Amino acid sequence: MSGMSGGPRGEHRALIGELAALVRLAHTALRGASAVLTDPEDPGGIPTAEKALAELRERIEEDAAAAVPGGPTGLVLGVHVGCEVEALGQLVQRLLEAAWARQEREPFDERLRPPLRGLAGAAVELVARAADALESGAPEDTADVLAQLPEVGRRQRGLYELLLAPETDRGTDPVDTADLVLLSCCYQQCADRAAAVVRHTGLLARAAR
Numbered sequence: 467m468s469g470m471s472g473g474p475r476g477e478h479r480a481l482i483g484e485l486a487a488l489v490r491l492a493h494t495a496l497r498g499a500s501a502v503l504t505d506p507e508d509p510g511g512i513p514t515a516e517k518a519l520a521e522l523r524e525r526i527e528e529d530a531a532a533a534v535p536g537g538p539t540g541l542v543l544g545v546h547v548g549c550e551v552e553a554l555g556q557l558v559q560r561l562l563e564a565a566w567a568r569q570e571r572e573p574f575d576e577r578l579r580p581p582l583r584g585l586a587g588a589a590v591e592l593v594a595r596a597a598d599a600l601e602s603g604a605p606e607d608t609a610d611v612l613a614q615l616p617e618v619g620r621r622q623r624g625l626y627e628l629l630l631a632p633e634t635d636r637g638t639d640p641v642d643t644a645d646l647v648l649l650s651c652c653y654q655q656c657a658d659r660a661a662a663v664v665r666h667t668g669l670l671a672r673a674a675r
Contacts, residue, residue: 482600482603486600488529491522492593493593494515496589498511498512498514499511502568503564503568504579506568509569519555526548529544539670542670546666564648564652567645568645577634578625578642582650585650589653592615592657596661599611605668608668611664612664615658622654
């Protein structure tokens, strides 16, 4: 986080920009991993995700070794968002591992792909909105992210209801069922991390004034 200058407010804005960039890298990696999981005929998302994830890890390591500007507010903000972004990276890694493993199996049943695609899309969108809300600092943007979080839970529940339906239960491979539950949990946790990124932005913005 070197090169941040221009007084306390300038340092704070530069820090926000750096942290928002990290969230966007996590979003790019998540979107790439999700593309191949929801559309197995298009494996191009894997290299995109791997590249973004590698850059994210490198940037996190660089930031961890650098002095955080902005005094106590900058330190709280940097460590808080850094922890959440690092966790997002770990979740994306799990999704990538699942994507690689799924290359050796038949695609998910056609009836199960739409709810998975919807769940993945909701989580990916929430991470993108979290980056925008973090950068803007606008209370309404933060509120929008937090308001969208339950939608991810509803989509996860919808997938579970389909998996538990008698006609699905009889015809779905247990490995596919386990994979879908694992993926849904990863997406729910991604959404939770995205919400956590912006949950305290109002407090931190006031403290930076």
